[in-house]
Amino acid sequence: MASVLQKLITPLSSGPLEPPRNKVTVVGVGQVGMACAVSVLLRELADELALVDVIEDRLKGEMMDLQHGSLFLKTPKIVSGTDYSVTANSRIVVVTAGVRQQEGESRLNLVQRNVNIFKHIIPQIVRYSPDCILIVVSNPVDVLTYVTWKLSGLPKHRVIGSGTNLDSARFRYLMAERLGIHPSSFNGWILGEHGDSSVPVWSGTNVAGVSLQKLNPDIGTDTDAENWRETHKKVVDSAYEVIRLKGYTNWAIGLSVADLTESLMKNLNRVHPVSTMVKGLYGISDEVYLSLPCVLNSAGVGSVVNMSLTSDEVSQLKKSADLLWHIQKDLKDL
Amino acid sequence: MLVSCWYLYLGAQRLYRHVLSMASVLQKLITPLFSGTLEPPRNKVTVVGVGQVGMACAVSILLRELADELALVDVVEDKLKGEMMDLQHGSLFLKTPKIVSGKDYSVTANSRVVVVTAGVRQQEGESRLNLVQRNVNIFKHIIPQIVRYSPNCILIVVSNPVDVLTYVTWKLSGLPKHRVIGSGTNLDSARFRYLMAERVGIHPSSFNGWILGEHGDSSVPVWSGANVAGVNLQKLNPDIGTDTDKENWKETHKKVVDSAYEVIRLKGYTNWAIGLSVADLTESLMKNLSRVHPVSTMVKGMYGIGDEVYLSLPCVLNSAGVGSVVNMTLTADEISQLKKSADMLWHIQKDLKDLER
Numbered sequence: 001m002a003s004v005l006q007k008l009i010t011p012l013s014s015g016p017l018e019p020p021r022n023k024v025t026v027v028g029v030g031q032v033g034m035a036c037a038v039s040v041l042l043r044e045l046a047d048e049l050a051l052v053d054v055i056e057d058r059l060k061g062e063m064m065d066l067q068h069g070s071l072f073l074k075t076p077k078i079v080s081g082t083d084y085s086v087t088a089n090s091r092i093v094v095v096t097a098g099v100r101q102q103e104g105e106s107r108l109n110l111v112q113r114n115v116n117i118f119k120h121i122i123p124q125i126v127r128y129s130p131d132c133i134l135i136v137v138s139n140p141v142d143v144l145t146y147v148t149w150k151l152s153g154l155p156k157h158r159v160i161g162s163g164t165n166l167d168s169a170r171f172r173y174l175m176a177e178r179l180g181i182h183p184s185s186f187n188g189w190i191l192g193e194h195g196d197s198s199v200p201v202w203s204g205t206n207v208a209g210v211s212l213q214k215l216n217p218d219i220g221t222d223t224d225a226e227n228w229r230e231t232h233k234k235v236v237d238s239a240y241e242v243i244r245l246k247g248y249t250n251w252a253i254g255l256s257v258a259d260l261t262e263s264l265m266k267n268l269n270r271v272h273p274v275s276t277m278v279k280g281l282y283g284i285s286d287e288v289y290l291s292l293p294c295v296l297n298s299a300g301v302g303s304v305v306n307m308s309l310t311s312d313e314v315s316q317l318k319k320s321a322d323l324l325w326h327i328q329k330d331l332k333d334l
Numbered sequence: 335m336l337v338s339c340w341y342l343y344l345g346a347q348r349l350y351r352h353v354l355s356m357a358s359v360l361q362k363l364i365t366p367l368f369s370g371t372l373e374p375p376r377n378k379v380t381v382v383g384v385g386q387v388g389m390a391c392a393v394s395i396l397l398r399e400l401a402d403e404l405a406l407v408d409v410v411e412d413k414l415k416g417e418m419m420d421l422q423h424g425s426l427f428l429k430t431p432k433i434v435s436g437k438d439y440s441v442t443a444n445s446r447v448v449v450v451t452a453g454v455r456q457q458e459g460e461s462r463l464n465l466v467q468r469n470v471n472i473f474k475h476i477i478p479q480i481v482r483y484s485p486n487c488i489l490i491v492v493s494n495p496v497d498v499l500t501y502v503t504w505k506l507s508g509l510p511k512h513r514v515i516g517s518g519t520n521l522d523s524a525r526f527r528y529l530m531a532e533r534v535g536i537h538p539s540s541f542n543g544w545i546l547g548e549h550g551d552s553s554v555p556v557w558s559g560a561n562v563a564g565v566n567l568q569k570l571n572p573d574i575g576t577d578t579d580k581e582n583w584k585e586t587h588k589k590v591v592d593s594a595y596e597v598i599r600l601k602g603y604t605n606w607a608i609g610l611s612v613a614d615l616t617e618s619l620m621k622n623l624s625r626v627h628p629v630s631t632m633v634k635g636m637y638g639i640g641d642e643v644y645l646s647l648p649c650v651l652n653s654a655g656v657g658s659v660v661n662m663t664l665t666a667d668e669i670s671q672l673k674k675s676a677d678m679l680w681h682i683q684k685d686l687k688d689l690e691r
Binding site for chain 1: 358359360362363364389390393394397398412413415416417419420421422423424425426427428431521524525527528531533534535537538539562565567570571574580581583593596597598599600601602604605606607609610611613614
């Protein structure tokens, strides 16, 4: 009375199941979380994917929908649960959970609400994956990356904020469009605080090593006849614009997170603008997270590239640092 | 004399510097070489409808790097523009250099493959016939415009009920039948292979199994064909798929039928799996692969079916569309199930109004 399985398959190695070697967890299965998950799956970066959220039905539905696509994927195990045990042994954990700003809500209140959520999430992640690297995506990302670092007890090189990675991607896309080339062929960095006061490093912009600032010394200033500064403004506005049009953004941030994940998983030592702990750099004396060009490898942030910034750019960074510290110092129970 | 020459020289130098500084960064940076007209796209894909399914198809196609141009069309302008912008902002990470959108179908011109995900979902208590007639009215607006701007395209219909709407699309488009495909049981088969493979402990791609016929509750699992590495499961267990089967393999097919409802109940809709499956079809069409997929095609004249209906059969897909159909060896029971589906579909279709162009 042997079953089909017994007749069909003869087991060879019957030891305990191998633990996953390239497991990725995504916390939060909203639009951003699922865009990250799908990008990671389609880039074939993980041998196991875990999804966590608090809404059980939605979580199970998303997991099933991804599993049903398994024929077309190379990630053989996709799991989910409200219990963090499903996340055990992750190499990378992407945190997209948290609340969005209600109308009229102060940043501080938003941050405190998210701190309370993260107080539940972060220790559980670290408990089940003590060697993981955390990528924080939830906004305001620089503050929440600091919060995550504090709550996790992990060394600073293993806690990264998605930071200005997306701003830089948008910048490179918009600049490249003006020049008629592919974004990957336009080199340009946006650093500092993710959001309205991000810093475009005009001195570094170049195509094939040709510095744009040498071609146009006014680039990025108010006196620039070609108004290149407008392009950075469009980067800052684009998030608001997309949210106004479709209610949220998800595809671009998902793709950018998969890009970071690839560098970490494959130990590539590629340089990305991500949010890292900058105390001691550029005269900043507070423990704040800001985006700088970071070398990412399987240990996390291997090192930081020392940008040659103008004194104006350095003062913008310092101002952001002060603003962020002003918000952080009042947070309770970290 | 010398003085005037000197001033002339100074003036010329200032003019030269002025002219040099007037050149834009673009002009200084880039020297055009070939300035002919822009090349038309060679591998353009259009997705009609930017709901959850449409966007899942779009993202899957982008991440599989199948298109050199992607066009999105919908009627809700804000959402359409927002989705286009969100994809464009990811351009750094993609190899599809042109992403466009618009309410006007001119943006879809010169597409090789057009994926149709537009249409309405069943309201509670709504009859299938009413749903179909409402979608016919929507398709009457969409399909002729698609064909007008991409007369050589291949249409993949995803909207439900897919078999009926693929028939409707074929009629409205005036295209030859091999260029109108319904996503059909492609997804059902993918789910079947996943669930069966899980029971056997292997990857879905290593489990061969086909679900054919009508997409939905009365799909036909071809148990006689189920195999791993050529080893026929029905030979190992002759009761497989029947009610007397102790191992209850039939339950797995039932789970396939139920899984769509289950996912909809849990998260409100399904999109990721259908998006991935559409990208898989698109790959075969774009790359002229002649791979065999279970998709909805015009089956009149096969298996004794006398009406013009669309049902899923194993189709060889290449750059012309459905190159050919594989003749399955079906049991008498399986054939009668197909015939029954065909009759039911024709019963719905014969009452549809205004399908001729």
